[in-house]
Amino acid sequence: MDCCVCEECHFGLLEYRCLDCFSGELFCSQCIVALHTRHLKWTGSSFAAQSLKRLGLRVQLGHPIGEECLLPRESFNDDFTVIHTNGIHEITLDYCSCHSAQTHATQLLRAAYFPATTSEPRTAATFKSLNTSGYEFYRAIARLTDNTGLHARKDWYEAFLRMVREWRHLKVLKRAGRGHDPTGVEGTREGECAVLCPACPQPGKNLPDDWQDVPDDRRWLYALFVAIDANFRLKRRAISKDSTDPGLSHGWAYFVEEAAYKSHLQQYSGKPQEKSTCSSHNAVNMADTKASQGLAATDLQKGKRYTNMDYLFFSTLGQRYVDVLNVSYDIACQWHKHLWQRMSTMPAHLQLDHASKSVRFFVPKFHLPAHVLKCQSMFSFNFSKNVGRTDGEAPERGWSNINPVASSTKEMGPGSRRDTLDDHFGDWNWKKSVGLGATLLRKMDEANEEHQAHANAFEELNRALNLEITTGWRADVEHWEENPNDLSVRNPFETKVSAITQAAVRLKLVEMEARQLQEGNDVSLHPDISPSVFIATGIDLESEQRRFKSDLSSRGAQATDRQKTILVRQQNALQCKVEAWKRVQLLYTPAAQLLSSRTETGGNPDNPEDIKLFLPSSLTADTASCSHHLLTIEWELRIAQAGDTLDEIRQSLRLRDYMYTFKRNWICGQSANTRAQNALGRVEARAAAAAEKYCAAHAALSSLAPALNKVGWNFKFRSLNNKDDVRGMTVPRKGESEGRRQLLWIWVVEGVGDDEDEVVQDGLRVEWCKARARMMRWKEEIELLEEEMRRVLRFLQWHALWWDNVAHLRALAGAEKEGVVAYATRQAHIRRDLSAKFEISWARYLTAPP
Known part of the structure; x- marks a missing residue:
């Protein structure tokens, strides 16, 4: 066989090589057209690009390749452009002209070409290319088509962006059934194309079916959580307008x-915005700023x-028929005021x-x-019952x-x-919906572990x-939980005792110093x-x-002569006391002298602060005899x-926390x-010294x-492991949130509740309420997750049946009916497969069938 003859057809000359094949094999012109889309021609000295159109490619629509129309073909379109995943190609199209032939646009769609227009289309993109990111993809294939700029192209x-937009819109409608x-499309209702949360x-x-008849203490499981937020990064410049660039969707997603939204805004936009009485919320108080100039949309229009x-x-609530509603908003403390009045x-x-x-x-x-302290208790997910571990930050994750x-x-x-x-x-x-299997499982594992830890801490x-005392505290917090909106009921998470004054702090410091002086500085030694x-x-x-x-290290090398004199006097006094005590030690623990002599050298005694005293506890460690x-x-x-x-550690920490707060709020200069x-x-x-x-x-x-x-x-x-163990009552560990925080053990040891200091008692009451709330939120989270698991499975089963039913709603026949039924059947299978997968992964937590 001639080595220059194509091995595919055994007839044509080997002149072309496919860019997508790994082998680099050469083909003739006819085979390269039939088998490949990207190719180079061998010119005798190098490879050069060659268009399919120049090679004689004619794409015939309406019939499979090889079949002819019953009637002569319509005049072909000789300058048709196709945007493909591997480049932009010029081809020749032959449309079907049979009596049963569809429009040119429909013929293109059935060949998996998406036309740029329905009226005499001359440009199309393959379906596969429309599933990509517009700008980067188009620039990439444009350079793949011609990376030199030698051939001027339109x-x-x-046109490609328009096709992508139309394609995505049609896919949204298709997925919504x-x-x-x-x-059809005209019957679509508002929000009907949104992906529902199972x-x-x-x-x-x-x-x-009986969800509205459940006992009151179980109604919270069927509550709807609505999280509100605005994204000020999603701005739009004042480019074009709705009459020039209308949306394809009319509130369907x-x-x-x-139109209705802007009409309402125009009617009520003149009313002045009430100022925030909480923290200085810039989103409310600074509504009109330079940052919004030149923008047509800032989501909430300048604030x-x-x-x-x-x-x-x-x-959002128009189609939501639920009895319990939990609404979160970062300025809810202000926004909820007069909400029902504004609803009118x-x-x-x-x-x-x-x-x-x-x-x-x-x-x-x-x-x-x-927010201010009052808001931090009144509007807190952590302190309110029947919300589980909800954080209200779901929109922020979507914004990211x-x-x-x-x-x-x-x-x-x-x-x-x-x-x-x-x-x-x-x-x-x-993506969130199909990921619920892993998400809810991870949350359930975590909730069980955290609930056990916080239950043990509360006990x-x-x-x-x-x-x-705790019985009274429990009654107070339960009364508040049942009446959260009653302002006459005192919030148990707020402190009742006023902070101590600065004069009281000074007095406590003096008392602590006096007590330390009484603890041994003037001890009289006697034989x-x-x-x-x-x-x-x-x-x-x-x-x-x-x-x-500690005094010696704090003075350092920069001590004055007077300070050095005081240190020497203190050291001499300490030396005398140690020597006197050592003489008495000979009577009670003579074995200590043997251990002590091992550390002495020459005839010069050690510094008194470094002399080891060898109390009985030290002797037991050294296996020496002791009474x-x-x-x-x-x-x-x-x-x-x-x-x-x-006690001293706790008292010092309380003083430190107060002084930090006082310094932050009142000290300046x-x-x-x-x-x-x-x-x-x-x-x-x-x-630190007490620790x-x-x-x-x-x-x-x-x-x-x-x-x-x-x-x-x-x-x-217990042992104090590190500095992190010496923390104030309300101070969390680094990175620890309120819902995961556990009270440090130094504040829960037996007897701490006997402290008669009213500040201590009030702090313990608040911390007891918070510890109880943490335990209960994790317990509620377990119940809520169990219910959500069952809801997800029920929703997927309902949605599968819904797709089964809509498969036969339209009176179609032939290929159209087969296509409609096939798509609906596939969607139903997806839901049933997801349900089966989730049910297996959640098996150990599902106590009842969905």
Whole structure:
């Protein structure tokens, strides 16, 4: 066989190579047209691009390739352009001219070509190419077609974008089943093309028939959560207008119907916007700014105006028939005021019978800290019953997905922008829907683990407090939970006791200093010291050594002569006390002298602050003999020391938290800030010193416990692992949210509830209420997730049956009927397959059939 003859047909010359084949095999002109779309011609010295049209390709429509029309073909279209995934091609088209032939546009569609227009189309794009991102894709294939610029070509970008927009719109209608409805596209109702959430309560779709008859304590499981937010990045420049660029959708998906919306805004836009009485919400108080100049759309038109949000809110609820409604909005504390009064200005079909429903308002968890303290308790998801672990931040997650599109939609006309955003919103909702299997499973695993942890923490706190006190607290918080909107009922999550004054802080600091001076600085030593005095004096000396070291390090190398003199005097006094105590030690623990002598060198004694005293607890660690009586004495004294130092730590932390707040709210000016910072430093130093003293006491107890057979002591006196364990009552760990926070153990040890300080008691009451709320929210989250799992399965089963039913609504025949039924059947199968997959993954949590 001649090596230059095509092996495919054994006739033509080998001149062309396909760009998509891996082998690089050569073909003749006829075979390359029949088998390939991208190719190069061998010119004798190199490969050069060659168009399919020049090679004689004629695309025949209306009949399969190889079959001829019963009548002569219509005049062919010799200058037809096809946008393909691998380039832009010029081809020749032959349309069918039989009596049963469809229009040119329909013939193109059946050949998987999407025409740029329905009137004498000369440009089309393949279906596959329309499933791509417009700008980047078009520029890529344009360069693939000609990357040199040597061949002038018409720019088909606008035509391509128009085709993409129309294609996406048709897909939205198709997925909503509009092609199966006899009323067709014109019968589409508002919101009908939106992708529904299978987990949300939807009567007739995923709720039981008797859902309205359930007991009151179970109604919350069928509540609808509505999260409101605006995205100020989705702006649009003042380009084009609705008459020039109308939308293909008329409120059928995620945008309200534009004409009715703008008519309402025009009617009520002149009313002044009431100012916020909460924090300085820029979205409300700074409605008109330079940033909005030159923009036609900022979502809420220069700020979060209530008129805009009211219309959108009531439009959303128009088709929602639920009895319990939980609404979250980052300015809900202001927006909900007079909401029902403003509702009276809405069209009749948007008005809600709110009197027959239970409606509550919340501020999303991430936004809540920016509000005043009263709002932080009244509008908190964490403190309100029957909301589970809902955070109200769902829109923010959607914004993170849509924000990359903002730079494109900003330059679009109004209709193009709405249609494009509708398509992206639908894609996001569909991804969330098919991902519910993994999402709800992960949340359920986490909820069970967190509920157990917080239940244990709440039980531990109850053990540390007086039962009679907590019973009263429980009654108060339950009364508030049943009457959250009654302003006469005091909110239990708000403090009742006024903060202590600055003069009181100074007094407490003086009292702490006086008490420390009484703890051993003036101890008189006597030859007939009793064993208890001996041990107590040794413990006090250890504290004095630590205090002197702290003073020495804080003064540093830059100490003045006067400060150095004071330090030397203190050191000499400490030296005398240590030597006196050491002489008494010979009477009680002579073995300590053997251990002590090992650390002494030459005849020069160590610095008194560094001399190890070798109390009985140290001797047990070194396996030296010691009187059991002395061990018992030290045990009792160390237990008392541990309890006292915990009290001191808590007191110092309370003072520090107050002083931080006072400094932040009231102190200004360099001098005042310096004085306040110095005072804070003193309090923090005392907390650190108390923590160090506690660690020493805990180490001694750990050493004494085995020798004295003491058990269970470390349930109350635990180890302080790090600085993070020394935190205020309301201070969370880094990155820890309110709903996951657990009260530090130093605040829940037995006896802490006996503190008579009213500030302490009020703080404990608030923390008890919060600990109870955390436990209950996680318990509710488990119940809510179980219900959502059942709702998802019921919805998918309902939706599958819905597709089965719509498959036969239209009176069609032949290929059209087969296509309509096939699509509906495929959609039903998808829902049933998703339901089966989810049910298997959730099996261990589903207590009842869906």
